[in-house]
Amino acid sequence: MAKVEVETRGDVAVLKLSNSPVNALAHGVREGLQAALAAANADPAIMAIVVTGEGRAFSAGADITEFRSGMKPPGLGQVIDGMEASGKPVVAALNGLALGGGLEVALGCHYRVASPAVSQLGLPEVKIGILPGAGGTQRLPRIIGVEAALDMIVSGNPITAAAAARAGLVDRIAEGNVVDAAVTFARELIVSGTGPRRASDKTIDAAAVPAGLFDKKRASLGRHPSGPLAPKNCIAAVEASVVLPFRDGLKRERELFAELAGSPYARALQYAFFAERQAANIPDIGAEVKPREVKSVGIVGAGTMGTGIALAFLNAGLPVRIVETAQAALDKGVARIRETIESNVARGRISADEGKLRSANLTPSLEFKALSASDLIIEAVFEKLALKTQIFGKLDAIAKPGAVLATNTSTLDVDTIAAATKRPDDVVGMNFFSPANVMRLLEVVRGKATSKDALATAMAVAKRIGKVGVVSGVCFGFIGNRMLEAYLEEVQAMLLEGATPSEVDGALEAWGLAMGPNAMMDMAGLDVGHHIRQEHQISDERRRLYRFTDAIVGMGRHGQKTGGGYYKYGGDRKRQADPEMEAMIRAEAAAQGVAQRRPEAEEIVERCLLRLINEGAQILDEGIAMRASDIDTIYLTGYGFPAWRGGPMWQAENIIGLKVAADKIRGYEKVHGARWTVAPLLDRLAASGGKLADAGAEQKPA
Ligand code: 3H9
Numbered sequence: 118m119a120k121v122e123v124e125t126r127g128d129v130a131v132l133k134l135s136n137s138p139v140n141a142l143a144h145g146v147r148e149g150l151q152a153a154l155a156a157a158n159a160d161p162a163i164m165a166i167v168v169t170g171e172g173r174a175f176s177a178g179a180d181i182t183e184f185r186s187g188m189k190p191p192g193l194g195q196v197i198d199g200m201e202a203s204g205k206p207v208v209a210a211l212n213g214l215a216l217g218g219g220l221e222v223a224l225g226c227h228y229r230v231a232s233p234a235v236s237q238l239g240l241p242e243v244k245i246g247i248l249p250g251a252g253g254t255q256r257l258p259r260i261i262g263v264e265a266a267l268d269m270i271v272s273g274n275p276i277t278a279a280a281a282a283r284a285g286l287v288d289r290i291a292e293g294n295v296v297d298a299a300v301t302f303a304r305e306l307i308v309s310g311t312g313p314r315r316a317s318d319k320t321i322d323a324a325a326v327p328a329g330l331f332d333k334k335r336a337s338l339g340r341h342p343s344g345p346l347a348p349k350n351c352i353a354a355v356e357a358s359v360v361l362p363f364r365d366g367l368k369r370e371r372e373l374f375a376e377l378a379g380s381p382y383a384r385a386l387q388y389a390f391f392a393e394r395q396a397a398n399i400p401d402i403g404a405e406v407k408p409r410e411v412k413s414v415g416i417v418g419a420g421t422m423g424t425g426i427a428l429a430f431l432n433a434g435l436p437v438r439i440v441e442t443a444q445a446a447l448d449k450g451v452a453r454i455r456e457t458i459e460s461n462v463a464r465g466r467i468s469a470d471e472g473k474l475r476s477a478n479l480t481p482s483l484e485f486k487a488l489s490a491s492d493l494i495i496e497a498v499f500e501k502l503a504l505k506t507q508i509f510g511k512l513d514a515i516a517k518p519g520a521v522l523a524t525n526t527s528t529l530d531v532d533t534i535a536a537a538t539k540r541p542d543d544v545v546g547m548n549f550f551s552p553a554n555v556m557r558l559l560e561v562v563r564g565k566a567t568s569k570d571a572l573a574t575a576m577a578v579a580k581r582i583g584k585v586g587v588v589s590g591v592c593f594g595f596i597g598n599r600m601l602e603a604y605l606e607e608v609q610a611m612l613l614e615g616a617t618p619s620e621v622d623g624a625l626e627a628w629g630l631a632m633g634p635n636a637m638m639d640m641a642g643l644d645v646g647h648h649i650r651q652e653h654q655i656s657d658e659r660r661r662l663y664r665f666t667d668a669i670v671g672m673g674r675h676g677q678k679t680g681g682g683y684y685k686y687g688g689d690r691k692r693q694a695d696p697e698m699e700a701m702i703r704a705e706a707a708a709q710g711v712a713q714r715r716p717e718a719e720e721i722v723e724r725c726l727l728r729l730i731n732e733g734a735q736i737l738d739e740g741i742a743m744r745a746s747d748i749d750t751i752y753l754t755g756y757g758f759p760a761w762r763g764g765p766m767w768q769a770e771n772i773i774g775l776k777v778a779a780d781k782i783r784g785y786e787k788v789h790g791a792r793w794t795v796a797p798l799l800d801r802l803a804a805s806g807g808k809l810a811d812a813g814a815e816q817k818p819a
Contacts, residue, residue: 119180121149122171123156128164129303130157131210131296134222139177140170142218144189150222151196158203165303166203168226169210169296170219175235178217181245181387184378193218194251194371197225201252206306206313210299211235211287216275217242221249224256227313230302231278231287232295238286239275243347245390246383246761250374254354255366256316261286263326267334267355271341271348317363331356344382344629344761350374381772385763389753392746392764396587397576400743406569408577409521415440415491417508419450419481422525423497425553427454427479432554433582436478438487451481457554489515493578495547497525500649505529506537513538521574523547524562528594528649531564541566545575548595550755551641558755559584560595585754590741593653596733597751599741600765603732605646606792607724608634609662613706615713616721618683619694624718625725631757634725635683636692639676643669643683658792665705669698724785729765730773731782734796737766737813745770745809766809769799776803 119136132153134140142150150168157163170176179193200207200222209215209223211231215238223229223238231238240249240257248254249270258266261284269276281287291298306312334352341348350373357369377383414430416423419441427437431454439454441447455476462472480487488494494516496508505524512522522544524534535544546562559579563572572588579586589595594602608621612635622633638646647670650663669682676682677690684692706713716724733748742748749764758764763771769778779799786793798812 119143119145119149121146121153123153125163126300128162128307129167129300130160130163130165131167131169131300132157133169133171134176135171136180137172139174139214140172140219141177141180142193142222143180143183146176147191147193147196151191151199154196154200154203154207158205163205164307165205166207167210167296167299167303168200168207168222169212169299170215172213174213174219175209175211175215176219176222177214178219178221178242179251181390184383184387192251193221194367197221197251198367201225201227201313201315201317203227203313206303206311208299208303208306210291210296211238211278212295214238214275216240217249217253218251221251221253221256224253224260224316225251227315228302228306229281229287230289230291230295230299231281233278233290235278235281237275238278238281239273240270241273241275243271243273243341243343243351244386246343246347246380246386247377248347248351248354248370248374250371250378252367252370254351254370255358255363257286258355258358259316259319259321259363263321263355263359264330266358267330267352270351270355271334271338273343321359323359326359340629340631342760343386344759346380346382347377347386350377381763382761384771385761385767388746388763388767389749389760392750393585393754395744396585396747396750397580399572399576399588402569402573406573408574409492409519409570411435411492411521411574411578411581413438413491413493415488415494416497417485417488417494417512418497418499419447420497420499421551422549422553424450424453425551425555426495426497426525426549428457428554429549429582429584431458431475431478434474434478435582436480438480438482438491440482440485440487442483444483447481447483451479454479485511485515488512489517491516491520493521493523493574495523495525497549500526500528501652502529502533505534509534509537509544513540516543519543521545521571523575525549526562527598528653530593531562531591532566535564535566542568543571545571546589546591546595547575547578548589548597550597556755557583557585558597558751559586560589560597560751560755561586562589562591562595564591585750587747587751587754588743589747589751590739592736592739592741596736596742596748597755599736600729600732600748600752601756603728603792604725605634605638606659606662607728609666610789611716611721611724612702613662613665613709613711615703615706615715617694617699620715620718621721624721627718628722629759629762631759637757639682639684639686639692642676642678644675656792658790661709664709665702668705669701674698723781726765726768726773727778727782727785730769730778731793731796731799733766734769734798734809737809738796738798740813742813744813770809775799775809779803 122133124131157166207226209226209229240253242249354370354373357366413436416439430437458475461467531546535541545567548560550556561575576586618635625633674681685695736742745766752758752764753760782795
């Protein structure tokens with residue numbers, strides 16, 4: 118239950134924020150804090166107050182779930198203002214992370230003592246599309262200085278207790294128990310007769326603020342991951358702390374907060390926050406299913422994917438054995454892994470000792486048998502079914518009983534691969550995204566026979582190595598790449614119609630995508646898609662649309678790595694429009710008799726988005742995805758879709774509307790034919806007024 122516990126230690130009242138797991142400042146906590154402060158202030162025996170948190174956190178801030186329904190009074194700002202006004206000194210005992218409203222509570226306290234282990238003190242509100250709305254934008258600049266506060270608030274990135282002490286945010290780092298240390302600190306204040314020290318009493322010397330600071334910050338925003346609104350308002354709020362007196366600054370902060378709170382970007386970012394966490398819930402896998410213990414990992418293949426996967430595990434402290442068939446390939450892969458570790462040491466990201474440990478945790482081998490003791494074996498070889506089934510046959514012969522056998526396929530049938538073993542229940546897909554040590558997404562593919570505990574193991578491993586695991590059923594390309602196929606097919610169609618690669622990429626990047634599709638394909642290698650099209654049966658329509666791409670692959674234009682694909686690349690690897698390529702597309706369009714026009718940016722974005730939505734709806738209807746939010750999480754964490762746009766399914770439901778989406782798709786079908794057949798789920802939901810968010814929740818993949 119959300120509340121505040123009170124313990125009296127002689128003349129010091131200790132108030133403990135209590136709302137497991139992270140002491141979010143829900144209504145009960147705000148009410149409890151207000152009441153406990155009033156009681157402590159009214160009690161003549163109490164001379165000072167300590168505020169701390171229960172368990173691992175001081176507080177993770179406002180309860181984000183309350184934003185949807187609106188916060189009941191008392192508001193957090195009101196409680197904090199009341200606390201700061203207390204006539205008795207109030208000391209924060211920062212026992213664990215203090216984020217957002219949690220840090221704002223600490224800023225409202227008169228003094229702060231922190232445990233040295235606290236690694237996150239920050240105001241991350243911008244990341245969920247809002248700004249610190251309980252005084253944080255006015256108090257932090259007064260405590261640590263305007264420039265440092267601006268950086269923290271606009272980036273949303275936290276700092277450690279040690280850094281906070283250096284910045285003047287924390288008065289004392291505790292030795293031993295932090296609450297004891299804060300009580301000692303409070304007693305020192307009582308004894309010395311030192312009263313409250315209120316941030317609001319401080320004035321900021323505007324003349325000491327570097328000239329042009331705010332304009333420079335605005336100019337440097339570029340493509341902020343929180344979208345166009347929240348960072349700007351964050352800057353405006355901190356600027357108010359310089360130009361307005363404290364009370365007026367607070368008023369301005371609250372206006373700027375209100376402007377953001379109702380914005381679609383904030384709703385999208387908050388949805389994305391919960392969607393990511395929801396992905397870990399698998400309806401038919403309860404707490405009774407225990408993941409298997411993974412203490413060591415084996416990897417087959419030391420190419421780009423295998424080495425990236427190895428790094429992901431080494432970075433998480435797990436020992437890795439990596440196997441290749443040829444010494445030269447093994448050496449090359451091992452060298453790549455070691456170079457990455459060394460570069461992390463050189464850049465100061467990890468210590469030299471940590472680097473040594475990671476390197477020592479890697480055991481290369483040319484023998485499959487080297488993997489016989491591994492708890493989890495991940496195959497990461499070339500995307501060819503015959504090769505993968507052969508490897509799984511071999512793994513079956515050597516892997517210890519109970520080992521989880523995973524394939525890193527991004528398109529192939531996990532059930533066929535599992536059938537190559539006598540233990541298909543131990544087989545699962547783990548589709549990493551390149552570079553595997555960097556990208557957050559891990560698509561976990563549940564085969565027909567995959568056992569619950571093997572699936573739970575893959576999901577637990579994802580979390581352990583800092584990835585977002587999302588479950589997919591088996592189909593060509595799983596969730597992410599199947600949708601990507603539809604999207605890229607539409608891009609090909611628009612290029613044939615007359616849009617240039619730069620126009621398509623420019624339109625989508627201006628809308629918020631991290632990278633346009635043509636630049637992305639050039640980076641991934643055009644030969645990869647070409648190879649997949651050769652391996653699989655595809656429709657005549659798709660073959661027609663890809664004819665010029667397949668032709669340029671035949672000419673050796675494989676993208677960035679060959680200096681040219683849809684674009685040409687100079688030494689700096691920057692893309693440049695390539696008139697020769699554009700002429701080739703025009704020639705192909707003429708050969709196919711495709712009438713030439715120039716789709717506008719709006720149409721480019723709409724067609725790409727609707728193709729993603731339509732395929733996503735079909736995937737949901739087939740039970741390949743468990744829920745619409747899983748599809749969005751995949752797009753946000755693996756495909757550079759902007760989180761402030763919520764994801765394709767969120768856009769369909771909240772911005773476009775399902776009926777409008779279905780009607781538009783039907784409109785495009787009239788012009789472009791069968792590839793635009795509307796997904797029946799969209800029609801059904803449009804007719805019933807149902808929601809994508811409720812569809813599929815009862816379905817289980819495979
Ligand atoms: C704010 O403070 C606004 C104010 O300025 C002004 C107001 C007027 N609310 O992530 P985890 C849940 S805005 C509600 O899995 P971890 C989370 O959903 C807030 N719930 O653990 C999960 O639930 P479940 C500013 C929250 O250890 C469980 O706690 N603060 C909140 O990997 C465990 O979370 C932020 O933006 C919340 N604020 O990471 C911080 N926080 O178990 C947001 C967590 O049912 N939170 N939950 O799935 C985080 O960044 C991470 O959760 C944290 C822990 C680092 C705290």
